[in-house]
Amino acid sequence: MTAPSPGLGGSSPLLVGSGIGRDFTLPRQSLFTPGATRHAVVDASLSVGASESVGLIGESGSGKSTLVRILLALAPASAGTVRFDGRPVTPGRAASLRWFRRQTGVVLQDPYASLDPRMTVEAIVGEPLRALDIAGSHRSLITAMLDRVGLSASMLDRYPHEFSGGQRQRIALARALVHSPRLLVGDEPLSALDVTVRAQILELLATLRDDMGLSLLIVSHDIGLVDHLCDRVAVMQAGRIVEQGATSAVLRSPEHAYTRRLIASVPTLP
Amino acid sequence: MSLIVTGLTVTIGGRTVVDDLSFTVADGERFGLIGESGSGKSLTILSLLGLAPEAAHVTGSAVLDGTELIGLSEEELATIRGNRVGMVFQDPQSALNPLHRIGRQIVEPLRLHGGRNERLSKAELRERAVEAVREVGLPDPESLVDAYPHQLSGGQRQRVGIAIALACRPGLLLADEPTTALDVTTQAEILALFERLVSSRGTSLVFVTHDLAVLSQIADDVAVLSAGHMVERGPVATLLEAPTHPVTRGLVAAARATIWSAS
Numbered sequence: 001m002t003a004p005s006p007g008l009g010g011s012s013p014l015l016v017g018s019g020i021g022r023d024f025t026l027p028r029q030s031l032f033t034p035g036a037t038r039h040a041v042v043d044a045s046l047s048v049g050a051s052e053s054v055g056l057i058g059e060s061g062s063g064k065s066t067l068v069r070i071l072l073a074l075a076p077a078s079a080g081t082v083r084f085d086g087r088p089v090t091p092g093r094a095a096s097l098r099w100f101r102r103q104t105g106v107v108l109q110d111p112y113a114s115l116d117p118r119m120t121v122e123a124i125v126g127e128p129l130r131a132l133d134i135a136g137s138h139r140s141l142i143t144a145m146l147d148r149v150g151l152s153a154s155m156l157d158r159y160p161h162e163f164s165g166g167q168r169q170r171i172a173l174a175r176a177l178v179h180s181p182r183l184l185v186g187d188e189p190l191s192a193l194d195v196t197v198r199a200q201i202l203e204l205l206a207t208l209r210d211d212m213g214l215s216l217l218i219v220s221h222d223i224g225l226v227d228h229l230c231d232r233v234a235v236m237q238a239g240r241i242v243e244q245g246a247t248s249a250v251l252r253s254p255e256h257a258y259t260r261r262l263i264a265s266v267p268t269l270p
Numbered sequence: 271m272s273l274i275v276t277g278l279t280v281t282i283g284g285r286t287v288v289d290d291l292s293f294t295v296a297d298g299e300r301f302g303l304i305g306e307s308g309s310g311k312s313l314t315i316l317s318l319l320g321l322a323p324e325a326a327h328v329t330g331s332a333v334l335d336g337t338e339l340i341g342l343s344e345e346e347l348a349t350i351r352g353n354r355v356g357m358v359f360q361d362p363q364s365a366l367n368p369l370h371r372i373g374r375q376i377v378e379p380l381r382l383h384g385g386r387n388e389r390l391s392k393a394e395l396r397e398r399a400v401e402a403v404r405e406v407g408l409p410d411p412e413s414l415v416d417a418y419p420h421q422l423s424g425g426q427r428q429r430v431g432i433a434i435a436l437a438c439r440p441g442l443l444l445a446d447e448p449t450t451a452l453d454v455t456t457q458a459e460i461l462a463l464f465e466r467l468v469s470s471r472g473t474s475l476v477f478v479t480h481d482l483a484v485l486s487q488i489a490d491d492v493a494v495l496s497a498g499h500m501v502e503r504g505p506v507a508t509l510l511e512a513p514t515h516p517v518t519r520g521l522v523a524a525a526r527a528t529i530w531s532a533s
Contacts, residue, residue, distance in 0.1 A: 059453045059454070060453045061423070165307065190528070194306045195481070196306065196520055196524040198524065199524040199527040199528050202527070202528055221453045221454055223454070223530040224528050224530035227530055251530075252532055261455060262454065263532075265454045265458035265459075266458075266530045267454075267457070267483035267486070267487055268530060268531055268532075269482060269486060270486060270507065
């Protein structure tokens with residue numbers, strides 16, 4: 001790729017995906033013909049600058065999650081490259097990616113599914129510290145992180161089932177950030193939450209980002225969330241990034257027909 | 271079909287989960303129930319049809335066009351469910367049987383309820399299924415009735431769920447978060463479908479959701495539930511503009527804080 005990183009608003013690039021493609025071979029329909037190929041991601045270039053927040057929107061099946069899995073080296077790409085801080089990121093042995101894992105944290109959609117019911121809060125939040133061989137007092141890092149997400153140290157010995165959905169998502173956030181990564185990736189981080197809780201977690205995300213100087217990559221079909229949180233937004237449809245740019249420009253004067261249709265579908269309050 | 275609910279109370283294991291709830295849904299009205307998780311909104315509509323968990327103890331009254339629903343035997347309820355009252359659930363994946371073809375599932379209410387007055391032949395049932403699939407706007411109805419649920423997308427499955435709910439032309443449709451599992455473009459299509467089918471047939475609708483923006487598009491009147499109590503009721507527009515109860519104010523403020531607005 002010789003094209004410049006698209007739309008980087010001044011900040012130096014942290015995570016850069018260039019020309020990423022991913023093909024899947026579908027199950028064959030007949031014994032005598034090969035299975036068809038699905039192009040899940042086609043020539044997608046997406047970058048996240050230092051302390052920049054980027055949203056990736058599009059409907060189910062548009063390739064958002066596949067692209068993000070590739071950017072996180074959780075899945076191989078059929079084409080293209082991923083770099084973090086200039087260093088190539090390719091899926092491989094866990095040890096070869098430890099430097100990259102130390103720089104990234106992930107928070108997923110469903111805090112009921114993403115926390116192990118048999119682990120205490122301390123064990124859950126401390127897991128990245130153990131897995132990534134982080135030096136220092138784990139206990140104090142865990143306590144400090146819980147405090148940051150609005151939970152108290154008295155909860156260390158409790159189990160996920162004792163918490164509400166919003167509290168669980170705070171625990172998941174603490175786990176994603178306990179090792180002080182530079183990039184936080186959120187896959188639909190608010191979708192499973194109640195509306196009042198959504199507002200609280202949205203605010204918490206913004207505060208954490210500002211306090212910790214985080215870069216954010218938010219995957220969502222929630223246009224409101226992306227509008228409130230992200231500097232830049234990329235729109236995916238059928239595996240391609242059809243439009244990207246400053247959030248306000250893309251959402252308020254969309255150029256691509258698909259973006260216009262997507263935005264027209266969002267329910268609004270009168 | 272009108273629904274008059276008076277003093278509906280549901281207790282589970284000594285805990286009161288729905289507390290003395292009263293509301294009426296007029297013939298052809300679109301009524302919304304809104305509240306946080308655990309406010310009792312789903313349990314309310316489930317207990318109307320005897321679908322609440324077995325441990326639930328339901329008291330009070332719910333009168334559907336003159337028929338008292340609370341306290342009916344399972345056999346009597348079975349003649350009402352799917353026949354006079356249709357239901358659409360949140361997750362179209364788990365609401366459909368993965369082993370049966372779409373067409374069979376759509377005509378199941380007809381086979382169960384229609385059988386007594388009109389004996390439909392196989393060919394007639396198939397014709398009804400094709401017609402129902404066409405009515406909910408699914409492509410290629412003739413071959414779609416032979417498909418299995420896994421071959422459809424989430425939005426298509428929810429259209430099938432709506433086709434099943436409306437197969438017997440019920441006078442009342444209960445919808446429990448029917449668009450929550452769908453993405454926005456599909457949600458918009460499904461809401462439009464509800465709107466079209468409900469208003470063209472004069473079906474009364476009870477729509478349960480936690481999404482004020484969705485409710486403001488589909489419902490005329492809204493009741494706000496909190497911890498099993500109805501804290502406020504009124505037209506959607508009034509509730510949005512001048513919410514009086516703190517719970518409603520909280521819901522409206524939270525919705526406005528996270529919602530998309532072009533201005």
